[in-house]
Amino acid sequence: MRKIWILSLLAAILVSLSVFTMSTFGKEDISGAKNDVTKLAEKIDRILKNQEDIIARLTDIRQELDVVKIRASRR
Numbered sequence: 218m219r220k221i222w223i224l225s226l227l228a229a230i231l232v233s234l235s236v237f238t239m240s241t242f243g244k245e246d247i248s249g250a251k252n253d254v255t256k257l258a259e260k261i262d263r264i265l266k267n268q269e270d271i272i273a274r275l276t277d278i279r280q281e282l283d284v285v286k287i288r289a290s291r292r
Contacts, residue, residue, distance in 0.1 A: 226278065230271065237267040 222282075226275075230275075233267075233271055237264065
């Protein structure tokens with residue numbers, strides 16, 4: 218049961234990261250006024266924000282897992 222949960226969590230993380238990466242680097246901005254450095258900085262900021270969101274979700278999942286473990290140990 219635990220292996221399945223861990224594998225599904227890893228799969229969800231990989232899917233999330235791939236979606237964020239594809240959406241970030243897949244689209245090319247058509248604004249000629251911005252230079253490449255500014256575009257790259259914006260993309261890095263988006264990636265870092267997405268990673269922070271993933272870490273927050275994982276923390277929530279970890280807390281829920283702790284609650285489940287406590288409930289399971291009481292039985």
